[in-house]
Amino acid sequence: MYLNCKTYFSYRYGTIATQELVDMAVARKVRSLALTNINSTADAWDFVDFCRKANIKPILGAEIRNGQKLMYVLLAKNDKGLMHINRFLSEHLMDKRDFPERPGLKDTWTIYPFGSRGPEDLGETELIGVRREELPKLYGRHPGRHPDKWAVLQPVTYQDRTRYNLHRILRAIDGNTLLSKLGPADTAGEGEHFPTKMELWNAFGEYPEMLQNTLRVMESCSVDMELHADKNKKHFTSSKEDDRILLEKLAMEGLAQRYGRDNTLALERVQKELRIIDELDFNAYFLIVLDVVRYAQHRGFFYVGRGSGANSIVAYCLKITDVDPIKLDLYFERFLNPHRSSPPDFDMDFSWQDRDEVIDYIFKRYGRDHVALLGMFSTFQGRAIIRELGKVFGLPKPEIDQLVGRRKDSVPPEDRIQRAILRYGAMMRDFPNYQSIHPGGMLVSERPIFQYTAMERPPKGFNTAQVDMFLAEKIGLFKLDILSQRGLAHIKDAIGLVRQNRGEEIDIRTVERFFNDPKVADQIRRADTIGCFYIESPAMRQLLTKLKCDDYLTLVAASSIIRPGVAQSGMMKQYIERFHDPENIPYLHPKMKELLEETYGVMVYQEDVIKVAHHFAGLDMGEADILRRAMSGKYRSHNRFKLIEEKFFANCRALGHPEHISREVWRQMESFGGYSFSKAHSASFAVESYQSLFLKTYYPLEFMVAVINNFGGFYRTQFYFHELKKAGGKVVPPCVNTGQYLTSVKGNQVTVGFVHVQNLERKTIDRLLAERERNGPYLGLTDFITRTRADAEQLNILIRIGALRFTGMGKKALLWHANFMHKRMEAEPASAAIFTEEPLDFELPDFPNKPLEDAYDEIELIGFTLGDPFELADDDRKGLAYVQELPKLVGRKVCLLGHLVTTKPVRTARGDYMAFGTFLDERGDWLDTVHFPPVLKKYPFHTGGFYRIYGKVVEEFGVYAVEVREMKGVGLRK
Structure with missing residues (x-):
């Protein structure tokens, strides 16, 4: 009877957890149950697993909607039918196309909503579903004339009246509207709870043929797929035995390279691992990972193999990883052993610049019907729930902010809305909110991936499974993690900069x-x-x-x-x-x-x-x-x-x-x-x-430029420029004749990239670089304006940041000339002049140049000064100590002038806030500070800048810090 049940994986619609739906069926002595979430089969295999454990026959399908409009309900007759449903869903969801009026799928039942078409228009596996509240409309329709075309369609969406209210709240969140503005078409009907079998039999008692036909449909459906059985790509070559032979050959070749030919311990370890890998059918998995690695090597992509796979000497011999498991006494059993009940995996890290190409290769190499990115589910949590509910209940933002910070027991009993928000918020916690993408997991299946999941296509353009890693594991699919990190991009780009700037090649993989x-x-x-x-x-x-x-x-x-x-x-x-x-x-x-x-x-x-x-x-x-x-x-x-x-x-x-x-x-x-x-x-x-350390030690300028150009690291960009200067780099502002989009290095001179200049448009940068590439360096201000046609605002930004300093003119003179020229250009007639006029020549007075003006321009346009920031600190420097002196001052009170780098707030055992601070002193050394709760409360941090820090020098195992007693902000010089 239950052909149209939904869980909370009908996102922002259903209110029933998957296990709860099955438990409700058990309580009602239901023997067969269909799961039909809206445009989704996300929790299908959990549902199957829970049903089998409860001795309930599971039926899988989906409720198909175009927006709010219910098109039809699809039910899979068998595993092939489910594959057709998943493929059908995927094709339309990925291409963002509306679903058709009729699906025309094999091995499936299609149930249309009552009134959408007549029984005489239906095909062999098409039905009309009737809900309890629609029974009065059957009078005069004579369903007995087509007894095999009608079925009971009892939607199950929520548990009770309270959860119906929760359903309405979810619909308001989904529509980004007020709860009071919801219309009847926006929500489920008021009868979409889980009735007993007797209630349904009594309601449809006048139509026994319809009841019998519904039972016939349910009997015809089945799910035969075995869970927890290996569904991954079976062979890399043509057979399991060929995979074993190939993996052994490649591992032995790698063994000779890594350990030589006489290392008995390594040989025994390799042979043992190969035996276990073969026994557990992991030959193909290793070869697929190796295939990805070799593609990366061929393309010159830098990578790191890690995860529990780094415990494997076979992975080390294949150069999937660079971690020697014998040297580090790593156990292969941490990765793979006969007792392991969950699949192991490799984590492969690539540069963020290269990762998408590696993913694209895997899709093309193994076929889009067999590959998917792994999905995951974002859930409703904590403060975000309160904010969402506050909006749909119509609370003003200040009141929402106040409620977010309140404890539940502090809400006044008379405030019904706030108490309702907290009550329904507690019910919503952990509900799936929307599908997202696992950070790096990929699935490669033997049979078409649609056998197990439908797919969607997020903005990056890669097919993404509707199942998460836990469901994939339950199905029997092992994930391969293709991850990205900026640390690898730092290394890759630094190697390229060393080659370009010094003409040297670096083999970064010789880590020993x-x-x-x-x-x-x-x-x-x-x-x-x-x-x-x-x-x-x-x-x-x-x-x-x-x-x-x-x-x-x-x-x-x-x-x-x-x-x-x-x-x-x-x-x-x-x-x-x-x-x-x-x-x-x-x-x-x-x-x-x-x-x-x-x-x-x-x-x-x-x-x-x-x-x-x-x-x-x-x-x-x-x-x-x-x-x-x-x-x-x-x-x-x-x-x-x-x-x-x-x-x-x-x-x-x-x-x-x-x-x-x-x-x-x-x-x-x-x-x-x-x-x-x-x-x-x-x-x-x-x-x-160690690879990063080697580059920083021997090639500090190129390495730090690579860090800056990848916009990634623990600290803000200005502090990496500080490290550049500390390493002997001469940092200069962008230049229209020598600068690039990113920061560049030549010799020991580092030219800041145009990308760092705020409000400088990308099209302006691209135009000036392309024009310079085509026709050579700019000869002067007039030449630059004529060739680039930069507008006045963009030109002023370039002048103020110093990008036209090659002209030899000061910024103020350049601004005067540039704006004068723009005025003349705007006043020029559209038609060509008969006589060429000589440009006006005039002398400008000497404009005074204040030393700090350039620094303030840089702060405004880049966010920090390229010179010494301490020149801006309005402090007399009296009575200061410096970081280098702290070892001699342990236990004594000191005063330091610090430029704030970062802070780390933490809670004490009593729940109070304290903080750890990191500063730079005027000599460029790093200072650590400790701020206990009373001091932090009295002297809080502000946004960056300079501070006079008073406190006691403390030491722990060779680390010196200042335990702050007092802290005062220091202003900037004018």
């Missing part, structure tokens, strides 16, 4: 020599890492200093313990303390010292949990990885976890470990497991950090 380079080691020891991937933030630079980091393994550890969970749990502090006092570490057991000596007895990595479970408690590697996953928050409720826990203690007893030691080891594993980070991830990050 970077690990052993003394200059790079000194650079990281001094935490001179601004601009370098993952290690430039104030917190990371402090950690590097505290750990005296100058080697790869220490950086790998730092990359892990800096993460929020580890730091907040106290493990980071414990690690640092033990690093400085390694002789007094209280190891629980000699075996624990053997296993964790590298990390001073602290379980820093997820691999540490595996290591202890295997070597201390005797679990096999697969079981140890299950334990690791459970302790990181997954599968904790599963019986399998309980069985492994019991085996852990049984093994410990068999190995003779005292019970209290075993219990404490277990407690520490649970404690650390929830926060730990994959060592393979950290190692991959550290490799990229």
Whole structure:
């Protein structure tokens, strides 16, 4: 009877969760149920899974609408029918075309709304659906004349009257309108709840043929697809055996390159991994990833392979990753093992400039019918819910802002609207709001992707599945992550700039020599890492200093313990303390010292949990990885976890470990497991950090220009220009004869790119660069105006930023001449003059030039001065200390003048706000400050600028900071 049920995946329409819909069916003793969300099959496989567990027959389909207009309901007779529905949905959603009046799909039922067409016009698998409230309209229609063309169509959209109100709120949000302005066509009918079977039988009792026909339709539909079975591309070559042979051949060739031909340990590891990969049918997966990598290599794209795949020596030999799993003692079982119940994946990072081309290659290489980007669902959350509801209830913005900041119990009982907003907001939390795109996941299927999901096409133009990663996993599709990050673009562009500026080629993949380079080691020891991937933030630079980091393994550890969970749990502090006092570490057991000596007895990595479970408690590697996953928050409720826990203690007893030691080891594993980070991830990050460090050490100008040109990093652009100047670069404003759209470097001169000039239009930049490329440098002001026809406003911007300084004239004279010429050009007659007039020549007075005028022009047009910003600080410099002097002033009160770089607000254990600050002093050194709650409240930060900072110098493990007692803003000189 239930052919038209919707969940909240009918976005901003339905109010029923998928599991709840099935539970409601169980409560009503329903044996067969159809899911037909609006233009979507997003939660189809969850629905199938839940129905099968509840012994309910699932039927899949979709409710097709053009805008608000219901066209028809589609039901899949079988798996082929579902594929046709998904393809039909996809073709129209991706092309943003209206759905046709008749779909004409095979292996499906099409149910039209009552009154849209007559039964005599219907095909063999077309029906007319009748709702309860439409029964009176049947009189005179004689449905008995076409008994097989009518069906009961009871929409199920919401649970009850309260949820009907919630449905109306969702419709108002969707229409971006007031709740009071909704019309009948905008919402579902008032009878679209879930009636009992008896209620439906009684309502349609006069039409038994219709009831029987509805049951016949439901009987004819089925879903046969098995969940959790491998649906990925089966073979890279022509067969599984050919895949195995090819992967083994390529892995052995890579083994010889990476380790030589006599490394027995590496050979045994490769052979073991190849056996497991083959047994678990992952040969094709590895070869597909390798295919993507080789395409990137062919195109000259820089990439980093990471994720749990970096635990694999086969991946290392194939050059998918650059992390040596033997050197770092990484376990393959962290990536792939026979016990693993969820699919592993590779994370492949590309430059943001190259990623789309790599994605396009995968679509073209494996076929658009077999490839999709992975979707995800944005949900209604927190304050955004209050703002949405405030708008549809018609509250003014100030009142909405006030409500957002209020606690629920502080809303006055008499304020019915605000209380309604909070009540319905709580119901809406976690509802899907709209489909979005997973940051990088891609699916490559053996059968057409439409067998499993419909697709949409967001603005980037790539087909995107309606399922998310959890549903893909349930279906049996493994994702491949093709991600982007600006750190790789920094490296790629820096290499290009070095080639262009110095004529040198850099092999950036020879990372072993970077690990052993003394200059790079000194650079990281001094935490001179601004601009370098993952290690430039104030917190990371402090950690590097505290750990005296100058080697790869220490950086790998730092990359892990800096993460929020580890730091907040106290493990980071414990690690640092033990690093400085390694002789007094209280190891629980000699075996624990053997296993964790590298990390001073602290379980820093997820691999540490595996290591202890295997070597201390005797679990096999697969079981140890299950334990690791459970302790990181997954599968904790599963019986399998309980069985492994019991085996852990049984093994410990068999190995003779005292019970209290075993219990404490277990407690520490649970404690650390929830926060730990994959060592393979950290190692991959550290490799990229070293590559950035090498470029910053030997090619600082080119590297920092690359950072600036990719508009990405922890700090604002002006502080990367500061690093340029600190490294010896001469930074000059844009120039119409030598400048480019992006910032450029020649020798040690860095010319700011036109892109940084605010209000300078792209068309003006493109025109002046194209004209210069065609006809050579500009000869003077007149030549520039004549050739580019730049309008007065754009010309004034170029003059004020110094882009026409090649003329030798001052800015004021240039502005006078330029505007005079524009006036003459505007006054020129449309027809050519009979006689050519000589241009007027006149002498201008000497315009006074104040030293600070250029700086203020740069601040207005670029956002910061290209010179020394401290020249603008209106401060007498009396009584100041400097960062270089802090080591001699520990415990003493000091005063410093600082240029604010960034702040990090945090909450204390009591819930109060405090902050950490980062400043530059006048000598260009970086200053860290601590602002406890009372001081922060009394002396808050403003927007950037200069501050006189008064406080006490404190030191912790070689990091010097100022504990602020007082702070005053410093104005700018006039």
